[in-house]
Amino acid sequence: MSTNAADTLRPVTNLWWLPALFGVVTLCVGLLFVVSPHETLSTFTVIAGIFLLVDGVLALYGSIAGERDGRGLLAIIGVLSAIAGLVLIKKPFDTLVAFTLIVGVWFIVTGVVRFVVALASREERGHNLLTASLDLIAGIVILSWPDLSLSTLAVIIGIVLIARGALFLIAGWQLHKLDSDPHGGQVAQAPA
Secondary structure, three states: OOHHHHHHHHHHHOOOHHHHHHHHHHHHHHHHHHHOOOOOHHHHHHHHHHHHHHHHHHHHHHHHHOOOOOHHHHHHHHHHHHHHHHHHHHOOOOOHHHHHHHHHHHHHHHHHHHHHHHHHOOOOHHHHHHHHHHHHHHHHHHHHOOOOOHHHHHHHHHHHHHHHHHHHHHHHHHHHHHHHOOOOOOOOOOOO
8 A cells, every 4th residue: 555545544544443432332232232131121222222323323424434335325324323213212112012113124224225335335345244134134033023022132132232343343443453554554665
């Protein structure tokens, strides 16, 4: 990678801590869902709403700051996630079925959109395909059994959040390695 390209990437790699921090928060929320599945529905909906809102804002930021194909689809994910998050925070649902359907549909929609983005862009294709697969599987499982118990739903959501948090941590670590490498991951070549 040339010095000019490394300088161009520097502002992005300086923000390595952002996906790492989001990964830690997502992991912690996922662990909370798995470890304490008997919490009240309103608590889970507010936690899920906060997660969806943050995920939506980050997706919107990615659609604005990104230079790749699929920015429009990423913006759709961001808007849908933010709206779903605000609804869940503002009006926690009294029934598990309504909450389950919203979460299931959200997982399916984001999974499909992330899958399309992954196929359209070579950038982080494996990461996006894995995240899309996790979202699709979780959405299908949740929508297949909308009368799941709160405990089962919490564990499914928790597992997906733990996996997503780990992926965000890996992305942050990779950006950190690029940020700390003065040659942008390439060995400097001696002048001829």
